[in-house]
Amino acid sequence: MEKQTITIYDVAREANVSMATVSRVVNGNTNVKPATRKKVLEVIDRLDYRPNAVARGLASKKTTTVGVIIPDMTNMFFASLARGIDDVAAMYKYNIILANSDSNGEREVQVLNTLLTKQVDGIIFMGNEITPELRDEFRRTKTPIVLAGSIDEENVNPSVNIDYVAAVQEEVKNLIDRGNKKIAFVCGPLSQAINSKYRLKGYKEALKSAGIPYDEKLVFETDNSYKSGMLLQPALSSMGVTAAMVSDDELAAGIMNGMTDAGVKVPSEFEVITSNDTKIAEIVRPKMSSITQPLYDIGAVAMRLLTKLMNNEEVTEKNVLLPYGLMKRDSTK
Known part of the structure; x- marks a missing residue:
């Protein structure tokens, strides 16, 4: 079965309203009569209309998508960080594209460029190492980048870590x-x-x-x-x-x-x-x-920092150090 794309035009035609009205309903604008809103929502439901995020991104120059580069998805350290990132992203209505780099320098550059071609609004990098090649790519792009649980010796990129x-x-x-x-x-x-x-x-x-x-x-x-x-x-x-x-x-x-x-x-x-x-x-x-380490918090704070940078808000503290603790268990006397 061929995939049929239902457009905003189809919804407007079926509901017998203007495309601007459909747009207002989809974007939660209150300036629509309740009866009209109900009618439009019924048509959206019946036709299974889903707003085209790509088209919307072209119009607004924003994709509300964030790229997250993770060196090893199977390592619980990075998985916990990703959880914190995802929760804050959802709060600020951002979607996440998670990319695995296999802790490989060349692949990290490749993954970064792939995410940039997808026009992401920002990137969170969780790699173990920032190679000179990767640093050059970071310098070239205008897209904001935040490091989570990663060290940048040159302190160029904003980061969230412990001491x-x-x-x-x-x-x-x-x-x-x-x-x-x-x-x-x-x-x-x-x-x-x-x-x-x-x-x-x-x-x-x-x-x-x-x-x-x-x-x-x-x-x-x-x-x-x-x-x-x-x-x-x-x-x-x-x-x-x-x-x-x-x-x-x-x-x-x-x-x-x-x-x-x-x-x-x-x-x-x-x-x-x-x-x-x-x-x-x-x-x-x-x-x-x-x-x-407050792993979840490192991810969450990194994502919050990124939202500020993406919205050109002022950032007073670029390199955030969160408190660490020491957990005594049975492998030590």
Whole structure:
């Protein structure tokens, strides 16, 4: 069956009113007689008329659509952020196009350009890394872009995050205070500023304050997968490590299970702290201690910030830092 497009003209003809009247009914304009409104709505319902958002966008130069670039839809960290974005978008009557970039620099540029060709009014970027190529694209476009849970070293784009340096520093200090001298720092790629310039910095500062020399052999760079975490056990055990500060929950779960499988008792012989406090931290046994981030709020605040930029409202604070917490569970003493 061929798809038939019902236009505003068809509705006007059937209801025997002008197209302007149909437009007023569709847009909720009160300047229409109740009887006329009822008649028009009945015709809209019968014909299954749906206003053409593309045509409307051409007329208003606005599509009321926002592009959201997410590095990994299966990672609960990003899924929770997206939820906050979506709820605020709905509140301000924006639609969302969600695009997966697979944490791949080239694909991120490609996805960004695809969204821009769709004439989105704004973009929320949740990538792990801003490559020079991506930065160039950000500079070129006039479309407002907000970063959510992503770090821009150059602070060019507005962003919403927590203070990653302070959070990691506090958690590592807690591990040191409990008598751990050999603490591993396990993270995703160090090419990502969030790991190298922020989390690692917090780790180093905690060691320095405690007078423990920094040993780069205790820094383990990997990807954020569960499997990679499982495979780290022999290396961690051979270094005599008694605790690990980990950058991702899935990775941390892998490390913890790898240790348990090798007969190392968590937390009495090995403590684990993770960074994102997604559902994974509570599903595993023992439950994992974690830095807590207001994930939903990061998404929600990023979307609210974007609505201000899209409507040319004044933005006083471009780089928002939301409060973090520390959740003590069973993977630490």
